[in-house]
Amino acid sequence: MSNVYDILVERGYIKQVTHEEEMKKIFETEKVTFYIGFDPTADSLHIGHFIAMMFMAHMQRAGHRPIALVGGGTAMIGDPSGKTDMRKMLSKEEIDYNISCIKTQLSKLIDFSDGKAILENNADWLLNLNYVDFIRDIGVHFSVNKMLTAECFKQRLEKGLSFFEFNYMLMQGYDFLVLNKKHGCTMELGGDDQWSNIIAGMELIRKKEGKAAYGMTCALLTNSEGKKMGKTENGALWLDANKTSPYDFYQYWRNVEDSDVEKCLALLTFLPMDEVRRLGALKDEKINEAKKVLAFEVTKLIHGEEEAIKAQTAAEALFGGGTNMSNVPTVSIPVGMKNAGLMDILVYTDIVPSKAEARRLIEQGGLTIGDKKIQDKNETLLDSDFKNGSVLIKKGKKKYYSLIIE
Template sequence: MTERRTQVLDDLESRGLIAHSTDPDALRASMAAGPITSYVGFDPTAPSLHMGNLLQLLTLRRLQLAGHNPIGLVGGATGLIGDPKETSERVLNPKDVVQEWVEKVRAQVEKFVDFDESLPNPARIVNNYDWTKDLNTLDFLRDIGKHFPVNRMLGREVVKARLEQGISYTEFSYVLLQSLDYLELYRRHNCTLQTGGSDQWGNLTAGVELIRRSEGGKAHALATPLVTKADGTKFGKTESGTVWLDRELTSPYAFYQFWFNTDDRDVMQLVRFYTFRTPEEIAALEQATAERPQAREAQRVLAEDVTTLVHGEEQTRRVQEASRALFGQGELASLDGSTLVAALREAPHVELGAGEPMPTYGDLLVKSGLVASKSAARRTVAEGGGYLNNEKVKDAEYVPGTDDLLPGGVLVLRRGKRSFAGVLASPAQG
């Protein structure tokens, strides 16, 4: 038991997940003495959490699996204030919108920790609005504000970055609220660890400091590193924008592809950070990537594990079936319509309006961008490289009919082995 409780620190360390830690030896000693309580907070700044948040959710889960008590905090209060960014002042979101997002974010957080009451360490979820909504301004300034030297606050990186262009008192005060959260959870639940991304380091240590000053208590902070990519672009984004956890915003298919398309140079870091694979499994995948990069074994494991964590086994199976079938190795007609439509939306595709006549196969190849011209389309068909729904097409003038429509009212065009495109017919067509 004791071992498992402290081994989580070695596990986090070996995965490269510890960028900063306030007092590693004291934290280890406190974990050895008994289960501790740890929290991580999320602000409802969007209707869904994203890849950066996922790393924090998984860290909380690792701590729970090691026997510690996890608390997920949703920032119903802090979401109304806005954690300052280095770039610019945030626009305040309307209260009712924040409230709506609180519920969505809460539901997402709940998926990553275990609330089973029969566990010795069931998860808890809290909303900081509960202890701030009735907070009296005078008490806040006297009890909390007094512990925050402004000169120290001005020294924080994010504040320094904002001094030229300006920072509102609202955002400047944000750190007091997050610190108050930590203090509140320390008092209520004896919470002595807060984790977060390295961008949160200032907020995390401010809370540790507040607990020390106001209670004489010893609390800890641990920050995970920024996820970086070898090509220097920002992790968690694709051409179509942020990769979200909500399937309405990022389809499970797009989600899977995001992980599957990871560069060989980045894949092992992501396997360490985002999966629960053991050191032995990680070593084997590392070797596989070095010896047979074209097989993309590590990418497949990464995509499969993370998609399963976020969307479940059933969705993962569906997207894998869809990607196989789209590349000609499976039965398209047996796929489920919504997965197929989502997959084709990620690929080059043509949308046909209601009542629009169906173009010929050759014209569809051109419109979808699979070939550059009508003559190239004819050549592709003549050479036997043109497929409709995985069946070879013999005549570029063939006009697909309603019988050809797959679930979801779509057609799948393919040129050769690797390039495919979709035709999405409006419902009136099918």
């Protein structure tokens, strides 16, 4: 069994660990059962979760057993970590639907067959808890003074932290305890914003059960300026193809900053590190080859090789002088809109969210139809604009759409 700790360090995952030397030895000699929690507050994971999925996948490939814990119970409260406002509360039906979608996405990187990985939902043990028993049994092990020093709470104290949310750390700690008893889970992994919650669970097991337990966090996905990656003009970079198309997903990685390429290759692909370093060392125009590799590999992992090839082909057609436009993202309008104003068409097809945004796009010279830059906000599409049944719309410098009439 290879020591996954060395792999994780070399690729840049590890941010903080609770017992480094002990954990190194354990990874060398034991098959570790560990867990990572996923918050089912949406029906898709986004790119911020992808690094946790890769973290988990490397552990599984090294022979260790993952538990993917979806927070069907804790989602009814909401994790205050990294949040300045209280989260919207979801219904049980919404949460159950989100969980089913998340499992499908996790299965792209994690093998759940034959007990190689486990999916658990903390609603199974949290929703039927007797509150008085829980506070007597679990709450007694938590110091309020210590909890208030945790970063996830400190930043909320000024705006107000409800007791409702204050319970979250106890519940996440209890999750670790339950998984420890049920599956022999001895380790919790997560993003670095979960450090306080991870320590709380680890200490709960050590105090209550007298057993060894450990925690490890991975770096959050940030660019060279320390800002979170995965934000687009339309919001988060989702893993669901219906929320972020494979083409847009590919283009995001194709256009990352030069200084972020090597880090993204190390964290978000399974390429050998020798190849990662070779690609990351490319300079000037040659770095674009590394970006193409990054975009293809990440898109392949999330959307499959076929969709990655389609996205690559479309990008080459638009930017590399290729001719195959069939994979450029397609939008459509009904025949009755054929002579409508361009601003109405842009809003109808969700190319822009509003007429105000469409007007601003045109005024700034950011809209091109075919080969013609649009300067008049009252412009309409003409029959002559359609070539072979479609018209190419260019938004800004890098967004392309093929418009057809249904």
